[in-house]
Amino acid sequence: MKEAKLIIKTIDQKYPIFIGSNLVSKLPKILNNNSIKFEKCLLVIDRNVPYTMIKKIRNSIKNKKIFTYSLKANEKNKNLNTTNNILKVLLEKNFSRQDCLFAIGGGITGDISGFAASQFKRGLQFINIPTTLLAQVDSSIGGKTGVNTKFGKNLVGAFYQPKLVIADINFLNSLHVREIICGYGEILKHSLISDKRFFKFLKKELSNILNLRSPFIEKSIIESCKIKKKVVEKDEKEKNLRKILNFGHTFAHAYEASLNYSKKLNHGEAVILGIFTALKFSYYNKFLGRDEYFSIKEHIENSNLPYNIKKYFSLKHLNKILTFMIKDKKNNSEKINLVLLKKIGNPMINKTYKKSVLKLFLKKELTN
Numbered sequence: 001m002k003e004a005k006l007i008i009k010t011i012d013q014k015y016p017i018f019i020g021s022n023l024v025s026k027l028p029k030i031l032n033n034n035s036i037k038f039e040k041c042l043l044v045i046d047r048n049v050p051y052t053m054i055k056k057i058r059n060s061i062k063n064k065k066i067f068t069y070s071l072k073a074n075e076k077n078k079n080l081n082t083t084n085n086i087l088k089v090l091l092e093k094n095f096s097r098q099d100c101l102f103a104i105g106g107g108i109t110g111d112i113s114g115f116a117a118s119q120f121k122r123g124l125q126f127i128n129i130p131t132t133l134l135a136q137v138d139s140s141i142g143g144k145t146g147v148n149t150k151f152g153k154n155l156v157g158a159f160y161q162p163k164l165v166i167a168d169i170n171f172l173n174s175l176h177v178r179e180i181i182c183g184y185g186e187i188l189k190h191s192l193i194s195d196k197r198f199f200k201f202l203k204k205e206l207s208n209i210l211n212l213r214s215p216f217i218e219k220s221i222i223e224s225c226k227i228k229k230k231v232v233e234k235d236e237k238e239k240n241l242r243k244i245l246n247f248g249h250t251f252a253h254a255y256e257a258s259l260n261y262s263k264k265l266n267h268g269e270a271v272i273l274g275i276f277t278a279l280k281f282s283y284y285n286k287f288l289g290r291d292e293y294f295s296i297k298e299h300i301e302n303s304n305l306p307y308n309i310k311k312y313f314s315l316k317h318l319n320k321i322l323t324f325m326i327k328d329k330k331n332n333s334e335k336i337n338l339v340l341l342k343k344i345g346n347p348m349i350n351k352t353y354k355k356s357v358l359k360l361f362l363k364k365e366l367t368n
Contacts, residue, residue: 001020001218002020003018003019003021003023004018004020004218004222005017005018006019006222006226008142008229008233009233010143010161010232010233010236011236012143012159012161013161013163015161015162015163015165016034016164016165017140017141017165017166017167017225017229018030018165018166018167019136019167019169019221019222019225020167020169021169021170022168022170023166023167023168023170024053024057024060024129024166024168024170025056025060026060027057027060028060028061030164030166031061034163034164036100036125036127036163036164038064038098038125039065039096039098039099040064040065040066040067040093040096040099040100041065041066041099041100041101041102042067042068042069042086042089042093042099042100042102043057043066043067043069043102043104044068044069044071044086044102044105044109044112044113044116045069045070045071045104045105045109046071046073046104046106046108046109046131047070047071047072048073048105048106048174049104049131049171049174050171050174053131053168053170053171054104057102057104057129067093069085069086069089071105071109071112073105073108073109074108074261075108075148075153075256075261075267076261077108078147079147079148079149080147080156082112082147083112083119083147086101086112086113086116087116087119090116090120090124091120095120095124096121097120097121097122097123097124098125099124099125100126100163101113101117101124101125101126101127102127102128103128103129103130104131105130105135106131106132106135106139106179107130107134107135107138107139107267108267109131109135110128110130110139110140111139111144111147111154112145112147113128113145114126114128114144114145114158114160115145115146115147117145117160118145118158119158123160125163126160126162126163127163127164127165128140128162128166129165129166129168130165130166130167130171131168131171132171132175132182132183133179133183133187133221134179134182134183134185134186134267134268136167136169136172136183136221137183137186137187137190137220137221137225137228138183138186138224138228140165140167141165141225141229141232142228142231142232142242142245143159143161143162143236144157145157145158145159145160148261151327152253152257152324152327152328152329153253153256153257154253154329155327155329159236159237167225169212169217169218169221172212173212177210178266178269179268180210180212181268181269181272181303181305182266182267182268182269182271182272183268184210184303184305185268185269185271185275186268186271187202187209187220187221187224188202188272188299188305189245189247189248189271189275190223190224190227190228191224191227191344192275192296192341192344192347193227193244193245193247193339193341193345193347194227194230194231194345195223196345198227199296199344201219201220201223202220202299203299205220206299206302206303210303228245231244240349241349243339243349243350244339244347244349246330247339247340248272248274248279249271249274250274250278250325250330250336250337250338250339251273251274251277251278252267252271252273252274253274253324254321254322254324254325254328255273255274255313255321256270257324258320258321259312265306265312269306270306272300272305272306272307273307273309273312275300276297276300276305276306276307277362277365278341279296279297279341280365281338281340281361282340282341282342282348284361285340287340287341287342288340288341288342288343289343292344296344309362309365310365310366313366314366315363315366315367317366318359318362318363318366322358322359322362325355326355334355335352335353335354336352336353336354336355336358337350337351337352338351338352338353339351
């Protein structure tokens with residue numbers, strides 16, 4: 001399938017997203033065509049990225065001064081200490097604001113790298129090369145950067161747009177099926193909040209997508225990116241509309257934090273579990289109709305996506321989950337702010353609930 005190019009236009013910046021095969025080998029041409037120039041670059045690399053792909057990137061920019069920072073990308077390392085380590089390299093090597101930082105990895109790598117780039121001399125050129133399906137369809141688009149603290153997920157960060165995003169699908173061939181399913185969860189979320197036709201396509205082509213068959217995987221990534229592009233362009237700083245992208249995330253972030261970011265439940269799986277919880281809460285409150293609820297429920301269950309909260313949690317986790325939900329950055333009061341679904345393509349934002357309401361609901365989910 002021919003490579004695709006989407007242009008993100010925000011108030012702060014306009015930048016392209018390239019989606020296709022073997023794009024890293026075309027890096028010099030892409031950089032030149034987009035007038036991106038630098039003398040030095042720092043490659044922040046997730047250790048899980050195959051060396052063969054890193055070698056291709058290095059060979060593509062071998063005429064530049066290249067420095068590297070290797071990162072064990074997990075939620076526990078997504079913190080200010082890692083950010084400071086990256087900044088230390090930039091400072092020691094005397095980078096200028098016209099030099100460049102490349103993030104090569106999944107969403108964690110992109111979030112930390114983007115945040116470091118935003119802090120260095122108040123703004124360093126930043127290029128994101130997402131290597132996971134989850135990052136290619138979600139975190140690499142829209143400029144959200146940040147790190148975790150003991151108080152919760154992504155509570156320290158900045159909006160900082162990249163100069164360029166390169167989503168090379170060749171990276172996906174190295175992923176475990178668990179990582180593909182995580183990325184599919186975000187693709188599914190985008191369809192639910194925006195496009196019923198896209199949801200029907202996903203239901204029909206699920207096997208082809210999960211097995212990375214062309215052109216189905218490319219179409220899924222492109223359509224998913226188009227949905228996020230449209231939202232981000234209308235609301236870059238998450239003042240209103242962009243909140244719909246948090247569908248399921250208030251539950252998800254609390255689930256992750258409650259397990260102390262354990263490998264038992266990674267970010268993508270937590271998001272899927274959170275989406276399913278938000279769907280059930282929407283149906284429970286009679287926002288979402290019966291037919292669409294059961295259509296989505298059936299798809300999630302048939303897709304082997306995480307949906308059973310009791311597989312990960314018991315009643316002993318209840319208060320901890322609620323505590324992290326209250327601390328969520330989307331809340332403006334002691335009430336918990338949720339994004340819910342009225343019907344496919346029609347999400348509801350700014351629905352607030354008392355802790356007692358969520359406690360009763362989750363208690364039933366954990367015991368029934």
